Amino acid sequence: MNTDAPSExxxxxxxxxxxxxxxxxxxxxxxxxxxxxxxxxxxxxERDDDLIDLVNAREENNDTPLSQEExxxxxxxxxxxxxxxxxxxxxxxxxxxxxxxxxxDDIIRVFAECQHSRLPVIRDNLDDIIGFITLKDMVGYIHxxxxxxxxxxxxxxxFVPDNLSVAKVLEIMRKEKVQMAIVVDEYGGTAGLVTLKDxxxxxxGEMEDEHETATPEMLTQVSPDRLAIDPRLPLExxxxxxxxxxxxxxxxxxxxxxxxETVGGLIFALARRVPEVGETFATxxxxxxxxxxxxxxxxxxxxLTHAHSAYHKTPNGEPAE
Numbered sequence: 001m002n003t004d005a006p007s008e009x010x011x012x013x014x015x016x017x018x019x020x021x022x023x024x025x026x027x028x029x030x031x032x033x034x035x036x037x038x039x040x041x042x043x044x045x046e047r048d049d050d051l052i053d054l055v056n057a058r059e060e061n062n063d064t065p066l067s068q069e070e071x072x073x074x075x076x077x078x079x080x081x082x083x084x085x086x087x088x089x090x091x092x093x094x095x096x097x098x099x100x101x102x103x104x105d106d107i108i109r110v111f112a113e114c115q116h117s118r119l120p121v122i123r124d125n126l127d128d129i130i131g132f133i134t135l136k137d138m139v140g141y142i143h144x145x146x147x148x149x150x151x152x153x154x155x156x157x158x159f160v161p162d163n164l165s166v167a168k169v170l171e172i173m174r175k176e177k178v179q180m181a182i183v184v185d186e187y188g189g190t191a192g193l194v195t196l197k198d199x200x201x202x203x204x205g206e207m208e209d210e211h212e213t214a215t216p217e218m219l220t221q222v223s224p225d226r227l228a229i230d231p232r233l234p235l236e237x238x239x240x241x242x243x244x245x246x247x248x249x250x251x252x253x254x255x256x257x258x259x260x261e262t263v264g265g266l267i268f269a270l271a272r273r274v275p276e277v278g279e280t281f282a283t284x285x286x287x288x289x290x291x292x293x294x295x296x297x298x299x300x301x302x303x304l305t306h307a308h309s310a311y312h313k314t315p316n317g318e319p320a321e
Contacts, residue, residue: 080202085169086162087261088199089183089192091232093298097122100130104141104148111135118180118195121154126190129182131157157182162191166199173199225306228292231264231299238263238304246283264299267291275299 097120098107110119117136120129131154141148158181160169169181179196218230219241229238235258239245247255248269260269267289268274270281274297280290286306293301 080166083166083202084162085160085164085166085181085183085194086191088166088169088202089162089194090198091192092126092190095120095126095190095193097126097129098133098150099123100150102150104138107133107150108138111138120157120182120193121150127188129157129190131155132180159184160194162186166194166202169194170196170199222303227304229263229289229302229304231262231267231302233263234261235263235266236261242287244285244287246285246287263289263302267299267302 096110096114096116098110100121100123102110107119111117118132118134120126120132122129130151133150133153134155137153137155158172158176158178160172160181160183162183162185173179173181173196181194182190183192183194185191218233219238220228222228235246246266248258248266258269260266266283267281270283270289271279275281275291275294277291277294280288282288288305290303290305291299291301292303293299
């Protein structure tokens with residue numbers, strides 16, 4: 001999940017940035033090139049406009065159309081400019097942390113299981129994070145006569161609000177020389193965790209190291225009329241795949257504003273509670289969502305089929321009242 005060598009990461013970022021600029025072939029036009037370099041120091045709307053202007057200038061001054069790589073770069077830059085800490089972060093439910101009263105062996109065991117290089121340290125719960133500990137710090141105790149003490153080994157955490165742009169988060173990380181930040185919500189509770197790697201992946205795509213297993217597909221076509229879905233799948237991705245839009249309406253048939261981003265969030269909005277495994281919910285646009293796996297608190301797998309009823313069904317398959 002995390003990288004371990006800040007200097008190497010910065011070097012990699014610099015190389016990638018230079019390669020991106022090279023791909024536009026704008027070396028002779030210093031004005032446009034300078035604007036491209038300044039993009040990520042601009043406000044979101046200004047940055048989007050500048051990117052569009054840059055592309056238009058390329059089309060006007062060069063008969064060669066943008067390549068697929070160049071179009072992907074522009075799309076990634078636009079996504080980057082509109083992304084927030086919350087959208088880039090690992091959700092709270094997926095965070096791995098260790099307790100402040102953990103022993104050396106306990107922490108090493110967690111590092112071995114999760115394959116991360118940094119872990120938050122908590123007291124009572126994830127809303128009480130007191131710092132983070134690195135695998136490198138832990139290795140330093142091996143063959144050492146020093147007695148291990150969690151709190152003396154802690155490094156201070158960086159906290160960022162969930163609505164902060166990733167460009168600003170990156171700026172904070174560079175300034176504070178950290179590669180991980182805790183994302184907090186408006187109430188000060190822990191919403192998730194964002195790493196330098198998470199931010200870089202917005203621009204260049206997934207980077208799997210030698211310790212990571214392949215990320216499971218979040219959307220799988222099981223049969224011509226059935227999809228297996230990870231609840232964390234962005235609802236916009238499902239809508240694009242199906243070429244449809246999911247709407248939530250109240251008892252009066254009035255559309256309710258969406259305050260969720262994932263397919264799991266859609267089911268919670270339809271159920272207005274934690275749904276049970278086996279429950280099916282009609283979405284109102286010809287589809288039905290069934291909870292196929294869950295633990296009573298989190299949804300783990302969802303199945304989408306064509307709806308056969310306007311009502312939602314209970315785990316026994318009977319229409320609910």
